[in-house]
Amino acid sequence: MTSQRAALIGDTAIAILAERGMRGLTHRAVDEAAGLPTGSTSNHARTRAALLELTLARLADLEEANFQRTTPGPDFVDSMADALHHAITIDRAHTIARYELALEATRRPELRKLYDALGHRFRTTAITLLTAAGSPDPVRHGHQLVAYAEGLLFDATAGAGQTPTRDDLHKAFTEILAGILPG
């Protein structure tokens, strides 16, 4: 994501995806919502596929900035609870837009490749953290920890769950770790 214009287009597309869904995302809708001259979005991302990829790349930058707060060691549970709480409150639109792109990626192999490459980073981080914490099966546990975090996010933003408090999230991660780490 190099230019400011591309960042603006990405941010606008994220907001449109969250508000109106995949049906509402068009090049013209981005131009209008961003206050750009007609054709600007097409100049940066000629095809629908290119627009979706630009949007996902921008989203990954924004989400990574949030999850970079997670730290290994004794603050791990605190920092996970903070990052998740942020993702379901302040960054709720980002989270919903990402789900729209994840579903679209089930039908678009190029978008799938990009989505999986970005998702791989989170799993690598989780595996490193759990190895450091003494997990006897860090690859499986790392993948499952990411899946549980995703479930808490999905449930609170798009599913039938209520928004958990920061304290609920703290307890959730404490219990997950209690179940997988040697006592």
Add this chain to the structure above:
Amino acid sequence: MTSQRAALIGDTAIAILAERGMRGLTHRAVDEAAGLPTGSTSNHARTRAALLELTLARLADLEEANFQRTTPGPDFVDSMADALHHAITIDRAHTIARYELALEATRRPELRKLYDALGHRFRTTAITLLTAAGSPDPVRHGHQLVAYAEGLLFDATAGAGQTPTRDDLHKAFTEILAGILPG
């Protein structure tokens, strides 16, 4: 879901949502894919909102048939692993269609109400199971168990995760329960 025709429309809409997403779902697309005379879907569900609600109601019936296999007691972990494995393999299209509807429900209050009412059933069941298992905090644990299951499903069907084996799922639920139930 009373009539056979409504069930056919629902099943067809579910398949279209999974294959083509929310953009691909129209009354005409359902007529065509189901081999029904033009206008049949409109006769059963006049508006787009009505079509989405009919589809979600049909999906809930199908998913409930799957999750009715989960049983309390010593077979709980086995039966959860089975139901989840079914939902990410044989019923993968149902799971993806449900996510499309969950996201659309963030923008449609009537659909939200229906989605949440259906989701409430799963949470009630989870709370009952965890109470019976001796959870010290069954409401919070029940909600979190549903969220973790959702995360495992999402990760395997739309996210960047790989499809877990039945054995992976069995281990996951065993560890989750180890972390929340008194030793």
